[in-house]
Amino acid sequence: AKHSGRSTFSWYTPELDADAQKRKEVEAGLVKAIKFDQFKLLYQPQYSLRDGKLKGYEALIRWDHPTKGTVKPDIFIPIAEDTGLIVEIGTWVLNNACQEAAHWEDKTRRVAVNVSPAQFIAGETQKRVATALRNSGLDPKRLEIEVTESLLISNTDAVIETLREVRDMGVSIAMDDFGTGYSSLSYLSLFPFDKIKIDKTFIQNLGKDASTDAIVTSIVGLGRSLDVIITAEGVETEEQAILLSAAGCDLVQGFMFGRPDSIDSHEANFPAFPLN
Ligand code: C2E
Ligand code: CA
Ligand code: CA
Ligand code: CA
Numbered sequence: 001a002k003h004s005g006r007s008t009f010s011w012y013t014p015e016l017d018a019d020a021q022k023r024k025e026v027e028a029g030l031v032k033a034i035k036f037d038q039f040k041l042l043y044q045p046q047y048s049l050r051d052g053k054l055k056g057y058e059a060l061i062r063w064d065h066p067t068k069g070t071v072k073p074d075i076f077i078p079i080a081e082d083t084g085l086i087v088e089i090g091t092w093v094l095n096n097a098c099q100e101a102a103h104w105e106d107k108t109r110r111v112a113v114n115v116s117p118a119q120f121i122a123g124e125t126q127k128r129v130a131t132a133l134r135n136s137g138l139d140p141k142r143l144e145i146e147v148t149e150s151l152l153i154s155n156t157d158a159v160i161e162t163l164r165e166v167r168d169m170g171v172s173i174a175m176d177d178f179g180t181g182y183s184s185l186s187y188l189s190l191f192p193f194d195k196i197k198i199d200k201t202f203i204q205n206l207g208k209d210a211s212t213d214a215i216v217t218s219i220v221g222l223g224r225s226l227d228v229i230i231t232a233e234g235v236e237t238e239e240q241a242i243l244l245s246a247a248g249c250d251l252v253q254g255f256m257f258g259r260p261d262s263i264d265s266h267e268a269n270f271p272a273f274p275l276n
Contacts (some may be wrong), residue, residue, distance in 0.1 A: 001005040024077045034088055038064050041096055043212060043262035046112070047255045049245045056110030058146070058253060059097040060260045061089070082120040090119040090121065090130050098136035104263060112174060117151040120158075126165040133169065140170030142194070147173065149181030152191060159193060160197060167192050176232070178219065188226065196223055200234020203254070206243050213243065220247045 033039060043057035070224040080086040094113055101111035119125055119196040123274030133140055145166060148231035151159055163173055174195035175188075179202055188196075198219050216232075232244050244252060257265060 002135065022151065023079055023082075026076055027083050027085070030063075030076060030080055030083075030085050030089070033065075034064055034085070034092070038091060039089065039096075039264045040064055041100065043092065043263050043266065044253055044260040045258040045266060046110075046185075047252050047257050048075070048250055049241070049252055054109065055251060056112060056142075056144070057101075058112040058260075058262070059100075059253050061093055061114075065101075076263075077116065081116055084118070084122070085118055086118045087122045090115060091132075094128055094132040098132040098138040100263065101142060102136040105267070107139075109143045109144075110144055110172075111138075111145050114146045114176065117148065119153060120147070120151055120162060121154065123158075125162050125170075129171060133171075141172075144172045144174050146176040146197070147150040148176050149178070149187060153181075154189045156190070163192055167194075176233075179215070185222075188222075188228075193228055195229040195231060197253075198231050198249075200254070203232050203234045203240055203244075204236070207242070208238045216244070216249075217247045219248050223250070224248065266272060 028154050040062050041059045042062055043056050043059055044060065047053065048055050056135060061073050061077070063073075063076055065071050087106045094115075097111050097113045101109070115125065128144070129143070131243050132138075133143065147163070167173055170237070172194035173192060174197055175193050176189075176197050177199045177215060178196045196218060196219065202212055202216055202219075206215065206216060220230050222228075229250045230255060231251040232240075232249050232254045235241055235244065235252045235256050240254075241252060
């Protein structure tokens, strides 16, 4: 702290360089990953709390890196968003999720696909959704698009229009990570949504903190008045599931009900609803 500006500068520079270097490496790796088809989708089940039935799966991307093994999306999705590579990766996700879901044995189960704001802002999302549906033959009613609140802060008019067009195809729209962004409530009246996913940070504090319990109960009530389906994500314990059931939550997703995995292993394990 006693040193001049120059030494402060040189203290931080190597770190920034290392970070920039790392991002460059990931970016170059992603270009190869697209070219050599190194991505795969895992699926996490979503159950109805009413009848215990498996209603569908959320598709979650993984990168099978040739030397690093399986890389999680938190490492590469933000970089893909910054570099614009997300458009190509996101299109791959849409096409593959639709293609795979069209081949599932149970043709009533839905597939939920995450679409990042950067994809919407790049444009043509409605076209890409339509193409994925047409090429796969998937019933649009089985496709759900998960968007985050941050999408709604930017580009409002264009985004509303895109969401409306996608919804007019019969695809449903879920608001992901609900409660973590800004002005959630005012956005709800502006945008066409079918589903709200309560963020896992709330679910993880259920039963531990009275105000969290009250917030979750209010979101469920809000869903009921708006005629919107409520999903709780990140459900890890039976206590959380029981509290959510008592609150009237519609759907649950979380490690307690199944981790992201291949459809084949979910089917082989005959996922049974663990509540009575
Ligand atoms: P998300 O959309 O909020 O997805 C839920 C994340 O929570 C997943 O992490 C999932 O594995 C994790 N999770 C599920 N159940 C539990 C639980 O009970 N406890 C805890 N602690 N975590 C749980 P994952 O697969 O690492 O994905 C992280 C994020 O990466 C996703 O968050 C999503 O924002 C993004 N992402 C994943 N796949 C895609 C994709 O295909 N496209 C885009 N644009 N983003 C994606
Ligand atoms: Ca999601
Ligand atoms: Ca989420
Ligand atoms: Ca998230």
